[in-house]
Amino acid sequence: MAFQLLLNMLLSITWMFLNNDWTAAGFIIGFALGLLILIAFRRFFHQPLYVKKMWAIVKLLLIFTKELFVSSFAVAKHVVSPKLNMRPGIFTFRTVLQSDWEVTILACLICLTPGTLTLEISRDSRTLFIHAMDIEDADELAEQIKLSFERAILEVRHA
């Protein structure tokens, strides 16, 4: 992934050298042409094309934005309702993510969406302790996190 991106940059700079055109426009044209060449020779690489990973990252951002809006409105509804009928609590969430980066990003995404908050991570960095503002059903909430964030992060890894 990183190698392909660097190669694309190198092709871009080569294009700028050949044209003696040191502008942003020249770089972008070179980058697009380099991308075309990379697509044409994509069978050479052992890993899939980096565009797929980029797209997975964009999808993760979109999912996060959607969750942010939905949960913000849910919290706002709790704030303006006359009676407080929520059940705060802490539940554990066992994650299948492996690397430090993936677990950190998952924990940060859980923190950034209103209503849930990562309190701690266990020593083996597999179990997250999450505080939720309103738990109807802990398993359901864990399932929701699993389906949205964890799956998107896994997609980034496998892309």
Added chain:
Amino acid sequence: MKFSDLILQTAAKVLVFIIMTFSIYILFAGHHNPGGGFIGGLITASALMLLYIAFDAETIQEIIPVDFKIIGAIGVLMALLTGISAVVVDSAFLTQVYKYVDLPLLGKTGIGTALVFDLGVYLAVVGTTMTIIRSISEDM
């Protein structure tokens, strides 16, 4: 039940580089914009402090094996030498020489001895701050 500092450590590994870049920008921006040696040194010290908070002192000592007292001394010496070099060329102490030089790639760049003085201040501030904090936090 022990917990891990996973988030803090992973974030620190990246944030330290960003803070260091910013501190070097501030160090060189001192002539025409807000910034300079003192604030640059403090920002560098804060980046190092972030490492000390995220990891333990022995690990950081292995990663950055410098004695901060010596760093501070080198900084003060640099600042002093810029002053003495002005005396050597027959002008008053701490007179700064400022010149516009045409460097390759960079074009017209202003270079002055004030920059070297600022670097001395920077190193002195980093050395002093880190020495104070490390001697408070552990028995040395």
